[in-house]
Amino acid sequence: MVGYFFSFEGPEGAGKTTIISMLENFLTEKGWEVVATREPGGIDIAEEIRAIILNPSHQKMDGRTEALLYAAARRQHLVEKIIPAIESGKIVLCDRFIDSSLAYQGFARGLGIDEVLSINQFAIDGYFPSLTIYFDIDPKIGLERIYNNQQREINRLDKESLPFHNKVRQGYLQLVERFSHRIIRIDASKSIDEVFAETVAIIIGKIGGREKTSFH
Numbered sequence: 001m002v003g004y005f006f007s008f009e010g011p012e013g014a015g016k017t018t019i020i021s022m023l024e025n026f027l028t029e030k031g032w033e034v035v036a037t038r039e040p041g042g043i044d045i046a047e048e049i050r051a052i053i054l055n056p057s058h059q060k061m062d063g064r065t066e067a068l069l070y071a072a073a074r075r076q077h078l079v080e081k082i083i084p085a086i087e088s089g090k091i092v093l094c095d096r097f098i099d100s101s102l103a104y105q106g107f108a109r110g111l112g113i114d115e116v117l118s119i120n121q122f123a124i125d126g127y128f129p130s131l132t133i134y135f136d137i138d139p140k141i142g143l144e145r146i147y148n149n150q151q152r153e154i155n156r157l158d159k160e161s162l163p164f165h166n167k168v169r170q171g172y173l174q175l176v177e178r179f180s181h182r183i184i185r186i187d188a189s190k191s192i193d194e195v196f197a198e199t200v201a202i203i204i205g206k207i208g209g210r211e212k213t214s215f216h
């Protein structure tokens, strides 16, 4: 049996981690086997790459190096964790995936969405998520949320300027328009309960019919 692969996207502090955790509990209670994971990371090799990319002292990291490191972490995470889970019928909930690279490196860093898509197509080899939910938030509000969260470490990307984070959001909004067949936008400025209810409705709409995940 083939499972499902959902990714969750958005600027910093949009609420992805919060909603994924609530969704994991909800789906588990409904009897699904769920794997909640994140990018960059999710497995040892990718977590090590994450530590390099997000180290606040690596200020001189080149944009292309950054894009390639995210893609390398993604490849290993995909083959080691995501694909085996989907192939054994589980639901994968992934905090960020390819669209983070397109919005952050492609658009906000200015490397070009198509250029970054191209290196990522090599990395993911057709394994796009079944569906992506984009949590849309004004970055000023999202950054306030993370700076108010004492448990959250502030990483190299968080420390980018507000104009950079605004560009990330602009990039995402372009992706929602361009890839409307696979990305759905939710207004993440609403309450946690409202955002969760909208997310559940979308996920149930997708898994209700138990369609097979199509990768290509």
Ligand SMILES: Nc1ncnc2c1ncn2[C@@H]1O[C@H](COP(=O)(O)OP(=O)(O)OP(=O)(O)O)[C@@H](O)[C@H]1O
Pocket (backbone or CB within 6 Å): 010, 011, 012, 013, 014, 015, 016, 017, 018, 019, 145, 146, 148, 149, 188, 189, 190, 191, 192, 195
């Ligand atoms: N809808 C919401 N309204 C108000 N606060 C929220 C909402 N969603 C999440 N938060 C709070 O905002 C903070 C950031 O949320 P969370 O860690 O889920 O965001 P995130 O998208 O995973 O962030 P990042 O990707 O930057 O780590 C947390 O303290 C969380 O409790």
Ligand SMILES: Cc1cn([C@H]2C[C@H](O)[C@@H](COP(=O)(O)O)O2)c(=O)[nH]c1=O
Pocket (backbone or CB within 6 Å): 012, 038, 039, 040, 070, 096, 097, 098, 100, 101, 102, 104, 105, 155, 157, 158
């Ligand atoms: C996958 C991916 C992530 N990023 C950025 C987005 C965030 O600033 C960090 C990850 O931190 P989080 O707290 O886990 O959200 O990395 C990116 O720029 N490109 C990517 O492909």
